[in-house]
Amino acid sequence: MDPRFRLLNGQQLLLAFVGVSVCYLLAKAIYRIYLSPLSKIPGPWYTAASELWFIWKNLGGGSIFAIHDLHQKYGPYVRIAPNTISTADLESVQKIHSTSDVYRKSEYYEKLRREVDTLPVITDLESYRHRRRAYGSAFSNSTLSLMEPAIRRNVDKLIRKIQQVTEAGEKFDLLKWFHLLSLDVLGELCYGLDFGMLQDEKVHPLVEDALSFVLLVTIRAYFPIVNRLKRVLSYVPHPKIQRFLRVEDRVYTFSSWALSNTQHRVHNCKDGKSKITLFSKILDDMNDPDVNVKTKMTMAMVRQEALMIVAAASDTTAITGTFLIWVILRHAEIRRKLVDELRAVTAGSGELDGGITDEKLKQLPYLKVVIMEVMRLYCAGQIALERVVPSGGRQIGPYFLPEETRVCSPIYTLHRDPTVFPDPELFKPERWINPTKSMEVAMLHFGGQSRPCIGQNLAMTELRLLVAGILSSCPDIELADSCTDDSMEVVDHLLINPKSHKCEVQKRKMEIIKS
Template sequence: MAIISTSLERFRSYHLQTLFFLFTATFCGFFFLRAIYRITIHPLVKFPGPKIRAISHLPHAFSGVAGRQPYDVRELHRKYGPVVRICPNQLSFITPSAWEDIYGHAANKKLHKYGYFKVRPDAQPMLTSSGDDHTRQRVAFAHGFSQRAINDQESTLTVHVNRLVEKLEHEARRGQNVDISEWMRFIAFDIIGDFTLNTQFECVENRKYHPWVALLMNWFRAVSFVTNANAFGQLTPFIMLFAPIKHLKGMKDHLDMSAQKVRERLAVGEDPNRKDLWTYLLRNKGDKALSLAEMEVNAALLIIAATSPLSDVLCGTIYFLAQNHEIRAKLRKELEELMGLEGRLDMAITARSPYLDAVIKESMRLYAPVPGGARRKTPQEGHNISGIEVPPDTIVTVYQLAAYTLPINFALHDRFIPERWLPADHPERPKETLGDRQDVFQPFGVGPKNCIGKGLSYAEIKLIIARFLLRFDFELVGDGFEIDKQTAYLFRDRPPLNMKLTVVKK
């Protein structure tokens, strides 16, 4: 019996070893053969890029987790040209025509959104919805972001800007260094909270983040992690085991709090004393109206989409103005001339300042508020992008940071030159920039799914920058804001922007 038992144990051990060997060989063989396929006969094999990125999603995913994805993609474009295979099934374009070919009205009917996850099972916000749902929601929101609605917000916006200037004056007179990055985030949240949910965060007033706002800082990294995990298909559930639980919980808490605030706002109805986004949404009836769930998820997404990019543009513009005293003086002079003897500064004045517009555009070029890009998937018949036939089921995108900061599209690409945005026949337009491919610059996107809040964002940015510039002299303290050393997830993960402020005498 002992001999039989020993034999059975040996057989079992041998059998398990054999099974393990076969499993390992099959597993390794599958990935080896897939790697050979992806670099030899895969439909995207004709597109340039590193072999390792053609083989696996891992380099792109690790780059995303490290917050360096837009920068790494830019280096790939620098080496391989305007079209690069950045993943086994993904191409990045930085050609001007790619915008219309990927996101334009005609392309919208063929290429579908890719990589978004469901915010809630019962509703999707305008940002991630498609087809008729997206169209219906956009129509419902359109009146709230119209020029008339923007003008209606001027008095409320002015109150917030006045409060910001007052608080910064106090800080300047104390002689303390000021973290502009923090203050610009304060006012961005105050404005969007007021406009979107009729909620007073009072970040500027209290000089600190509202507890709700603190939750949102987790959202960006959580979304970035989930987006990169989704690229691994059937392995996604396994990868999600390593997701940052704290950040994921922050997402849920934000959705819950947004839903609660929407219900509170709806209970008020149409406020006769002021107009906000819900004033216009509540006027939609029947088939044009949004469901309660759609209102709730859109409120959550709008707070995020309208705060980080806005504060990024404000910080970037102030950062570049601090480095370029002549440009700062030139812009201040133009604004003072537009204000005239009355000294009145409002949205009408800032809208008439061509150099202010040029300064902001150049800031967004060098410091893109959305460094990456929205992904789309080509249809079964394939799709032509920038004159190139792209195979079916290919993920395509335009990485904004790469498109805006490489010499293929802009001369003197690493210099802050607002004059490049002046008309071609303007005497101050540098001749070297006349060949700039300015149509590649689309910070708010193109087509039917572009940023619906573009007009409101520009109005806010212009007024805040103008008021800040006319009220303060400012200089950088330290070099901790170096833009190419920053990390970027869904949006930028900004470090402090420390400055010394001096109040300008009126």
């Protein structure tokens, strides 16, 4: 056969393949836009036609603002991907997160669960309930009250650092140091270990490994080919690559050792005063024949749960805590009212161990409403909560959604609904003195009713003690010149952050009046 003829046929075959592919994609887009069961839901044509916009916004950052803008334009129901809608309607949000008709988490979490079997990524309701029961009272207020001395001890260390740095005339970056504080607290509460990060002023190697581990398993969940590439990369003689590839072995080895030590201390304690951790009771239950096997965790489960708490929970508390202190220092009247409240429980001592306990701080009404308003505007996690419509489909507002449709509750938008929160962009703690039912429903800072954040009591305890410690012991600090409204503008990439990624304070400048 003439070679030119074979080449021509090859070119024609390629063109035919391209043509068929284009026609298929075009037909698919037309179906999604005009014929899909979701075609009546408002939204731009490009979000209905393809997942690309949704993926790009989630990977590139800024998804909370982009979805908010769509709601401002199209209303409470917006189609943000071919099989995904976002609803800012309170009645619909309440239905989606109800405990009586649970919408499970989406396949996004299921992919992660193949890598790390932890509570936040469990999609099956029954499995979630068993795991939640296995935690028992680990994060209850009664248990946390036993761990409060460890939290206060670390807050005291932070206070001394603030005093030391600002007295020397230097600026103190709250965001950086709050991260170290949260990690030291979690080290004690999860493993019974002092990571010493506040003391050493640097991140513990385990924490660096834990953060790298989270990145690695996330990449592997969505790009399974990485597991095959690992063999190839293992031959690359580069120390950083080799260290990254072995991160999983290191974190599991260290975590297993630390948890075994915790278990050993509990079992061999003679006076009953062994240091309690979040996992002490869970580790005890592993060998207790009277505990239902369905609500027991294996050592592998405990190891993964502890790692994910250390890696994930520290950021959220540190970020929210940073915005909390920034808001207080930015508003003189708010600061004054909080100081007046604290005087009533410190008895004038000015020290955390001079009478302040979290139980007393819970009773302070103004502190409570200030924290709630910070949670409304500055909770660290404001990405849309994604769920899946159950079997048989559901009616959501004026639209019937087929089963397996993904529905999102946009936290950023719900927290700024002007019909629920008048003047939503203004920081007004007083709005929480007598909150309406709608205000309470709209708040998803700790997740929905069906899947609330297990660590919310711990986060609130840490935030309350942080405010009390700083306002009581650091009366002379103020926001540094570098800390402006522009530098603290919210940016979004999975979690929110200040645009400058820092929040600096300094010792208050004294005005010298010359006679």
